Amino acid sequence: MRRVFLPIAVVLLGLAGAAxxxxxxxxxxxxxxxxxxxxxxxxxxxxxxxMPKFSGADLMMIGHGGTTHAPMKVxxxxxxxxxxxxxxxxxxxxxxxxxxxxxxxxxxTDTHRVVGNYAFAVK
Amino acid sequence: xxxxxPLIAVRFALYLTLSGLFGLxxxxxxxxxxVERGDALxxxxxxxxxxxxxxxxxxxxxxxxxxxxxGTPPWPIDREAIGMLLSDSATGTxxxxxxxxxxxxxxxxxxxxxxxxxxxxxxxxxxxALATLAWTGHGAMDEGATGWVHLTADIxxxxxxxxxxxxxxxxxxxxxxxxxxxxAAHLTLTHRALHSFGLVGTMAVGTIVVTGLINAWLxxxxxxxxNLGVTLYGRLxxxxxxxxxxxxxxxxxxxxxxxxxFERSIANGDHPGALGALRRSLAxxxxxxxxxxxxxxxxxxxxxxxxxx
Numbered sequence: 001m002r003r004v005f006l007p008i009a010v011v012l013l014g015l016a017g018a019a020x021x022x023x024x025x026x027x028x029x030x031x032x033x034x035x036x037x038x039x040x041x042x043x044x045x046x047x048x049x050x051m052p053k054f055s056g057a058d059l060m061m062i063g064h065g066g067t068t069h070a071p072m073k074v075x076x077x078x079x080x081x082x083x084x085x086x087x088x089x090x091x092x093x094x095x096x097x098x099x100x101x102x103x104x105x106x107x108x109t110d111t112h113r114v115v116g117n118y119a120f121a122v123k
Numbered sequence: 124x125x126x127x128x129p130l131i132a133v134r135f136a137l138y139l140t141l142s143g144l145f146g147l148x149x150x151x152x153x154x155x156x157x158v159e160r161g162d163a164l165x166x167x168x169x170x171x172x173x174x175x176x177x178x179x180x181x182x183x184x185x186x187x188x189x190x191x192x193x194g195t196p197p198w199p200i201d202r203e204a205i206g207m208l209l210s211d212s213a214t215g216t217x218x219x220x221x222x223x224x225x226x227x228x229x230x231x232x233x234x235x236x237x238x239x240x241x242x243x244x245x246x247x248x249x250x251x252a253l254a255t256l257a258w259t260g261h262g263a264m265d266e267g268a269t270g271w272v273h274l275t276a277d278i279x280x281x282x283x284x285x286x287x288x289x290x291x292x293x294x295x296x297x298x299x300x301x302x303x304x305x306x307a308a309h310l311t312l313t314h315r316a317l318h319s320f321g322l323v324g325t326m327a328v329g330t331i332v333v334t335g336l337i338n339a340w341l342x343x344x345x346x347x348x349x350n351l352g353v354t355l356y357g358r359l360x361x362x363x364x365x366x367x368x369x370x371x372x373x374x375x376x377x378x379x380x381x382x383x384x385f386e387r388s389i390a391n392g393d394h395p396g397a398l399g400a401l402r403r404s405l406a407x408x409x410x411x412x413x414x415x416x417x418x419x420x421x422x423x424x425x426x427x428x429x430x431x432x
Contacts, residue, residue, distance in 0.1 A: 051192070053207040053211055054192045054193060054204075054207065107192045109212070109213065109214075111192060111212075111214055113191060113192050113194060115194070
């Protein structure tokens with residue numbers, strides 16, 4: 001029985017390892033909940049290669065002058081960088097002072113869609 | 124995130140159908156002689172039916188997958204998302220290869236009733252179709268040499284499992300033939316088919332274990348073992364392990380106890396009891412493998428916890 005059980009246990013470990021290889025947000029600039037001076041763009045780094053056509057992000061302004069308001073979409077583009085793991089959101093015009101929410105969605109080569117969002121503020 | 128049950132269901136059906144198609148055609152090649160095939164099993168309807176069903180399921184699967192990836196509802200069908208998926212991803216290319224392979228397999232199945240050549244073509248092309256499933260899972264995500272090793276391991280894993288599933292279908296059809304249609308020739312043939320699967324089945328199990336070891340060598344994290352019972356993913360995997368062990372046990376009983384007993388019973392002219400025991404054992408083994416494939420379809424769709432930093 002041991003001859004059978006041990007390899008199978010290892011097989012399972014292998015599968016469990018595979019399951020954790022979904023895209024994760026590794027780092028972001030501006031970082032979540034950060035207060036930054038006018039950023040030219042928002043850069044999100046992921047743990048896996050992304051499928052460019054299924055990956056993107058919406059940037060919304062959710063407040064300014066100390067008050068919050070209904071999310072207003074910020075015009076801009078989202079594109080996957082040349083390393084395949086970075087999502088770069090470039091607003092059409094520089095971001096004004098206020099608070100923002102970024103909602104991103106990415107699909108990695110394992111076909112899983114992962115979504116997330118976070119907020120940051122511009123001074 | 125909610126489990127995508129329609130996609131899981133279609134994937135489960137696709138695993139079952141492609142495994143059956145590949146495994147049954149291969150079983151016809153190694154388990155039966157050319158002269159026996161026509162009488163032993165209704166290969167043509169089974170293979171053609173499986174081929175056409177797999178084409179239909181693949182069509183549904185790509186639409187559901189594209190919708191899941193684009194974050195849109197599955198209906199109305201999002202042609203743009205399907206186009207993006209097909210034109211610009213390894214998964215899309217694998218899908219196109221699968222469709223071509225299935226068309227070839229279905230056409231060959233029409234001619235394949237007993238002749239070795241078309242049956243071999245069904246086996247090869249359905250093997251290709253089964254192998255393309257590796258690109259829909261985690262096997263396709265590593266890069267470089269590691270990626271190829273992982274993919275190769277996944278493909279061999281799929282083919283070995285498929286050979287086992289299809290053999291269970293073939294053997295199941297042989298042992299469930301109505302009593303009035305069972306003659307001495309059929310009994311001899313059934314015994315020989317069971318006997319030849321003994322070797323192929325052992326090879327399949329060996330390959331399943333070895334390819335699993337390769338996956339483990341590539342991806343293993345000892346920490347994962349300790350967390351296995353904590354997550355839904357881990358618990359499903361443990362269920363899969365238990366079912367696999369049950370299958371191994373039943374396969375050993377079949378090979379070392381029931382098949383020799385069946386041979387003796389044929390010699391004694393008293394086969395119904397031994398045949399009934401084989402029938403029950405194969406039925407339980409088949410139930411186990413169906414559950415395993417359902418678990419695989421579920422496991423493959425499990426989303427990781429929402430990414431957050």
